[in-house]
Amino acid sequence: MNVLVVGGAGYIGSHCVRQLIAAGHRPVVLDNLVFGHKGALPPGVPLYEADLGNEDAVAMVLRKESIDLVMHFAAFAYVGESVNDPLKYYFNNCVATYHLLRTMLKVGVRKFVFSSTCATFGVPASLPITETTPQSPINPYGQTKLDMEHALKALAHAHGLSFAAFRYFNAAGAAEDGSIGEDHDPESHLIPLAIYAVQGRTKELSIFGTDYPTPDGTCLRDYVHVDDLSRAHIAVFDKLDKPGTSLFYNLGTGKPTSVREIIDAVEKVTGRKVPVKFGPRRAGDPPSLYADSTKAKAELGWKVKFDTIEAIVETAWRWHRDHPNGYKG
Numbered sequence: 001m002n003v004l005v006v007g008g009a010g011y012i013g014s015h016c017v018r019q020l021i022a023a024g025h026r027p028v029v030l031d032n033l034v035f036g037h038k039g040a041l042p043p044g045v046p047l048y049e050a051d052l053g054n055e056d057a058v059a060m061v062l063r064k065e066s067i068d069l070v071m072h073f074a075a076f077a078y079v080g081e082s083v084n085d086p087l088k089y090y091f092n093n094c095v096a097t098y099h100l101l102r103t104m105l106k107v108g109v110r111k112f113v114f115s116s117t118c119a120t121f122g123v124p125a126s127l128p129i130t131e132t133t134p135q136s137p138i139n140p141y142g143q144t145k146l147d148m149e150h151a152l153k154a155l156a157h158a159h160g161l162s163f164a165a166f167r168y169f170n171a172a173g174a175a176e177d178g179s180i181g182e183d184h185d186p187e188s189h190l191i192p193l194a195i196y197a198v199q200g201r202t203k204e205l206s207i208f209g210t211d212y213p214t215p216d217g218t219c220l221r222d223y224v225h226v227d228d229l230s231r232a233h234i235a236v237f238d239k240l241d242k243p244g245t246s247l248f249y250n251l252g253t254g255k256p257t258s259v260r261e262i263i264d265a266v267e268k269v270t271g272r273k274v275p276v277k278f279g280p281r282r283a284g285d286p287p288s289l290y291a292d293s294t295k296a297k298a299e300l301g302w303k304v305k306f307d308t309i310e311a312i313v314e315t316a317w318r319w320h321r322d323h324p325n326g327y328k329g
C-alpha cells in the first residue's frame with residue numbers, strides 16, 4: 001500500500017516508516033519539520049515539507065502519490081505546555097487534523113490510523129486500563145486527542161471513514177541497529193533523560209515524588225518499544241477495508257515499571273551511575289498507568305518483541321551512545 005505518514009520525520013513516525021518498508025509497503029512522509037528530522041528518514045523515502053493543515057499541499061500529495069491510507073503521528077505533545085497554551089494544542093492537534101481529514105474525504109482517501117494516547121484516560125479509576133475504561137483527560141493535550149477520537153467516530157458514521165486509533169502508553173527505545181532513535185528538543189521522557197544524565201549532557205535526573213502509593217514510592221508507567229508500536233499500526237491495515245470501521249486499541253506491555261526501576265535498568269545497561277536529584281511530586285502526575293492490551297493481541301495478533309525494560313533501554317542506549325548529539329551529528 002502507498003501510505004502517507006504525517007509526522008513521519010518525528011520519533012514514532014520515523015520508526016513506523018522503516019517498519020512499513022520492512023512489511024513491503026511504500027511510505028511517503030509529510031512533515032513540517034517543526035520537531036522532525038530529515039536524518040530520521042531512510043534514503044529514497046519522499047519527504048514533503050508541509051503543514052498538515054495546508055489542504056492544497058496535502059491534496060496534491062494524496063493525488064500525486066496515489067495514497068491508499070494515512071497514518072497521523074503529527075501533534076504537539078508536551079502536557080505542561082498544553083496547560084499554559086491550550087490554543088496552540090487545539091489548533092495543531094485538532095484544527096489542523098480536521099483540515100487533513102476534510103482533504104482526505106475530498107480526494108477519496110478513507111483509511112486512517114491515528115496516534116492517540118493514554119493521557120485520554122486521565123487518572124483511571126481502575127488498573128490495568130482497557131478500551132472500556134472511562135476516558136477523562138486532566139489536561140488539554142489529552143483532551144485534544146479525545147476530541148479527535150470523537151470526531152473520527154462521527155466521520156466513520158457519516159462518511160465511511162475507516163480508522164484505528166491507538167492509545168500509546170510510554171513509547172520508548174530506538175531502532176535495533178541504532179540508526180535512528182529519540183531526539184526531542186526539549187526532551188521530556190524519562191529514559192532519554194536518564195541517559196542524558198549518564199552522558200553528562202545534563203547535570204542530573206530530576207525525580208518528581210518518592211511518596212506515591214506504589215511499591216517503591218515512585219510513579220509506575222508502561223514502557224512499550226517504538227518498533228512494537230509501529231508493528232501494531234501495520235497489523236491493523238486489513239481491518240480497515242470495510243467502510244465505516246471504528247477501532248480503538250490500547251498499546252502497552254501491561255507491565256508497570258517504576259521510575260527507580262528505569263534508573264536501575266539504565267545503570268545496568270550503561271554500566272554507569274545516573275546522577276539523581278529527588279524533588280516533590282509534580283501536579284497532574286497519576287501514580288500509576290499501565291495498559292491491558294488483550295484486545296490488540298487477540299484482534300491484530302500483536303506480540304510485544306521487547307518485553308523487558310532492559311531490552312528497551314539497550315536499544316535506546318545504543319542510539320544515544322553512538323549519536324550523543326542526536327541528529328545534529
Ligand SMILES: NC(=O)c1ccc[n+]([C@@H]2O[C@H](COP(=O)([O-])OP(=O)(O)OC[C@H]3O[C@@H](n4cnc5c(N)ncnc54)[C@H](O)[C@@H]3O)[C@@H](O)[C@H]2O)c1
Binds near residue numbers: 009032076
Ligand atoms: N512519544 C510518546 O511516548 C507518545 C505517547 C502517546 C502518544 N504519542 C503521540 O504519538 C505521536 C508521535 O509522537 P512523537 O513522540 O513521535 O512526536 P514527535 O514530536 O517526535 O513527532 C511529531 C512529528 O510531527 C511533526 N508535526 C507536528 N505538527 C505538524 C504539522 N502541523 N504539520 C506537519 N507536521 C507536523 C513534527 O515536525 C514531528 O516530526 C503524537 O501524536 C503524540 O501525541 C506519543
